[in-house]
Amino acid sequence: VFQRISDQGMPIISVDNPQASLELSLFGGHVLSYMPKRDNRQRLWMSPKAVMDGSKAIRGGIPVCWPWFGAAAEPAHGFVRDQMWQVLRVDDDNDLTRIQLQPEFSHLAGGGQLELMLELLIGEQLTLNLVTHNRQSKSLRFGGALHSYFRVKHIDQVVVDGLSGAYMDKVANRLVEETPSPYVITQETDRIQLNAVSDVHIREAGQQTAIGFSGHDSIVVWNPWQDKSAQMGDMTTDGYQQMLCIEAAITQGIELAPGHSHTLTQIIR
Ligand code: BG6
Numbered sequence: 001v002f003q004r005i006s007d008q009g010m011p012i013i014s015v016d017n018p019q020a021s022l023e024l025s026l027f028g029g030h031v032l033s034y035m036p037k038r039d040n041r042q043r044l045w046m047s048p049k050a051v052m053d054g055s056k057a058i059r060g061g062i063p064v065c066w067p068w069f070g071a072a073a074e075p076a077h078g079f080v081r082d083q084m085w086q087v088l089r090v091d092d093d094n095d096l097t098r099i100q101l102q103p104e105f106s107h108l109a110g111g112g113q114l115e116l117m118l119e120l121l122i123g124e125q126l127t128l129n130l131v132t133h134n135r136q137s138k139s140l141r142f143g144g145a146l147h148s149y150f151r152v153k154h155i156d157q158v159v160v161d162g163l164s165g166a167y168m169d170k171v172a173n174r175l176v177e178e179t180p181s182p183y184v185i186t187q188e189t190d191r192i193q194l195n196a197v198s199d200v201h202i203r204e205a206g207q208q209t210a211i212g213f214s215g216h217d218s219i220v221v222w223n224p225w226q227d228k229s230a231q232m233g234d235m236t237t238d239g240y241q242q243m244l245c246i247e248a249a250i251t252q253g254i255e256l257a258p259g260h261s262h263t264l265t266q267i268i269r
Contacts, residue, residue, distance in 0.1 A: 001090055001097060008053035013087065015097050019123040022097075027054045029085035029101050029118050031062040034126045034268060043126070043209055043268055045151035045243035049234045057081040059149075059234040060243070062266075064130060066116060066144035069220075069251045078144060080116065088117070096123040125269040128248075133261040140256045145220060145249035146266040150202055150209055155185050155223060155241045159203045163219065165195030185244060188225035192218050192251050200246055212267035213248045220247040 006012050011026040023032040034043045046060030057063055057077070065077035075082070080103040091098040099120045115133035120126065134140040152158050160183040169175045170190035179193065196216050202209040213219065222245040229235040248266040256262055 001092060001099070006052060010052060010054055013099065015099070015122050017092070017095060017097050017122065019095050020126070022120070022122045022126065024099065024101075024120070025052070025058060025061075026085050026087070026101070027052075028058055028081045028083070029064050029103060030058050030081065031120065031126075031128070032058070033061065034122070036124055036126075036269075038124060039207075041207065042151050045149040047234055047239055047243075048236050049239075051234050054082075054084075056234075059232075061149060062128065063147040064118060064144070065147050065247075065249075066130065067132070067140075067142040069143040069145050069249055072143065077147065081147075085118075096121060098122075125267055127265065127267045130264040131261055132256060132264075134256040134258055137258050139258060141253050142256065143250040143253050144264065145247045145251075146264065147220075147245060147247045148211075148266060148268070149243050149245050150211075152202060152242060152244055153204050153207070155244060157204050158244060159184055160200060160221070160244075160246070161203055162197055162200035163193050163195070163221070164197060165193070167194060167221075168192040185221075185223050188228055189221055189223045191221045192249070193221060194218050194252075202244060202246065210267075210269040211246055211248075212269070213265065215262060215264040216248045216250060217254065218249045218251045220245065220249045220251065222247070 001015050003013050013024040015022040020036045022034045044061050050059040063081045066080050068078050083103045085101045085103045088100040102117050117131045119129040163179050166176050171188050198213050200211045229240045230237050
C-alpha cells in the first residue's frame with residue numbers, strides 16, 4: 001500500500017497484494033480501479049474524460065453518494081463525493097488489505113455529529129462497507145449510494161441477472177414498471193429497482209461480474225446512452241457502450257435512531 005500524488009495533484013492510494021490491485025482517490029474516497037489477479041480483468045469503468053483535479057466528482061469508478069441520493073437536495077448525490085477524505089487505518093494481511101477512511105466534512109456546520117466511514121476489504125473480492133453513525137441527539141433520515149460504474153465489453157451484449165419486481169423509471173416520469181426479462185440495455189436507462197435483492201450478475205460472452213448487496217433499499221441501474229452522454233462534459237459520446245452503473249442504494253431513506261449505525265454494503269467479484 002502506498003500513496004502517490006497524481007499528475008493533477010490529487011492523492012491516490014495504490015494497493016497491490018497477492019489477490020488484487022486497487023486504486024483509490026482521497027478526493028471523494030473514490031475507488032478508481034479494482035482488478036482481481038485471478039483473471040486480471042478490470043471490473044470498473046473510468047470515463048476517458050473524467051475530471052481528476054478535485055474540481056468536480058470523478059466520472060467512473062465508485063463515487064460515494066451520501067447523505068442523500070440524486071437531486072433530493074443540492075448538490076446532487078450528496079456532498080462527500082467531492083470532498084477530501086482521510087485514511088483512518090490500513091491493515092495489510094497478505095491476501096487481504098483493509099482500508100478505513102472518512103470524509104473531512106469541512107463545509108458542514110456541526111459536522112462532527114454525523115459520522116461516515118468507508119471500509120474497503122480488498123482481496124479476491126472487493127467489499128465496500130459504508131457505515132453511517134448517528135451521533136446526533138435526534139433521529140437521522142439519510143440516503144445514499146455506492147454508485148459503481150462497471151466496465152463491460154459492449155453494452156449491446158450485456159444481460160443483467162437477478163433483478164426482479166417493480167422499478168421506478170426516471171426517464172419516464174417515475175412511472176412504476178415491471179422488471180423485464182431478459183434484462184438488456186437498449187436505450188437511456190435510469191431505474192430505481194425497488195426490490196432490494198442481494199445478488200445481481202452482469203453477464204456477457206465469456207465473462208461475468210457478480211455484485212452482492214446489503215443494507216440497501218433499492219438498486220439503481222443507469223446508463224446515459226448516446227444523447228445524454230453528448231450533453232455531459234466528462235463523457236465521450238461512445239463511452240456509454242463500455243459501462244453500466246449498478247448501485248447499492250438507499251433511495252427511499254433510512255431512519256437512524258440516535259447512537260445507532262447502519263452499513264450499506266456492496267461486494268464485487
Ligand atoms: C444515477 C442517477 O444514479 O446517477 C441518474 O439515477 C444520474 O439520474 C446519474 O444522472 C449520474 O449522476 P451525476 O450527478 O454523477 O451526473
